[in-house]
Amino acid sequence: MQITPTKIPTEKHWQLYLRADPSKRLIQKYLQNGFAFEIDDNREPIGVIILTPQSENELEIKNIAVAEGHENQGIATQLLKYARHFAKFHGYETLTIGTGSTSFKQLYLYQKLGFRITEVKKDFFVKNYSEPIYESGLHLQDMILLRQKI
Numbered sequence: 001m002q003i004t005p006t007k008i009p010t011e012k013h014w015q016l017y018l019r020a021d022p023s024k025r026l027i028q029k030y031l032q033n034g035f036a037f038e039i040d041d042n043r044e045p046i047g048v049i050i051l052t053p054q055s056e057n058e059l060e061i062k063n064i065a066v067a068e069g070h071e072n073q074g075i076a077t078q079l080l081k082y083a084r085h086f087a088k089f090h091g092y093e094t095l096t097i098g099t100g101s102t103s104f105k106q107l108y109l110y111q112k113l114g115f116r117i118t119e120v121k122k123d124f125f126v127k128n129y130s131e132p133i134y135e136s137g138l139h140l141q142d143m144i145l146l147r148q149k150i
């Protein structure tokens with residue numbers, strides 16, 4: 001499936017972004033400073049990704065989400081591989097992704113694709129979100145940062 005830049009995010013894009021991150025305010029910030037791409041099916045987005053530079057050398061995947069009926073078919077894998085190509089093409093040295101400590105599927109997927117855990121942002125989800133987040137039956141508090149050299 002083809003990956004194309006997202007022009008103006010529609011309601012469908014927002015539904016996907018909000019699957020990955022409940023903060024509209026943070027997502028807006030990532031979009032303003034970053035690059036958004038998508039995979040479509042029947043002209044509707046079914047997979048989205050936002051890549052935001054953190055410095056001259058570091059690109060961070062700030063949001064990645066796949067529509068519920070399309071999960072576990074390799075769509076996120078395709079988007080993550082694209083992010084690596086994009087980072088390489090644009091001369092970044094490091095590709096970063098952050099996820100919840102309770103996000104077991106995501107931690108599996110990111111490590112499978114070569115990311116290594118480099119940092120824990122303790123209480124990130126307590127400090128930056130007004131409502132508590134529950135995932136896998138656990139209270140999500142800490143962010144795990146993973147990185148790979150390009």
Ligand code: ACO
Pocket residue numbers: 019020021061062063064065066067070071072073074075076077078097098099100103104105106108109112
């Ligand atoms: N535990 C471990 N592995 C699992 C689990 C599980 N509970 N469930 C599925 N998997 C495996 C699958 O078997 C597959 O592995 P395989 O390729 O070895 O068979 C892998 O996880 C999933 O790979 P994809 O199919 O490429 O991923 P998918 O298209 O389903 O997208 C995503 C993954 C983006 C996490 C999707 O589930 C989603 O949108 N979730 C909700 C939003 C979200 O959490 N986004 C990420 C937040 S972090 C961020 O945005 C920076």
Ligand code: ACO
Pocket residue numbers: 104
């Ligand atoms: N992903 C997420 N959760 C899972 C998975 C999975 N793949 N598989 C099972 N679980 C859940 C179960 O549903 C259960 O949760 P619940 O109580 O909410 O339903 C929980 O994990 C398991 O809890 P217990 O039944 O109390 O644990 P168990 O008696 O099975 O023991 C242990 C766990 C010690 C890890 C056992 O599987 C084991 O001996 N594994 C091999 C040795 C090992 O890895 N030991 C730990 C190494 S670290 C150390 O020793 C310090």
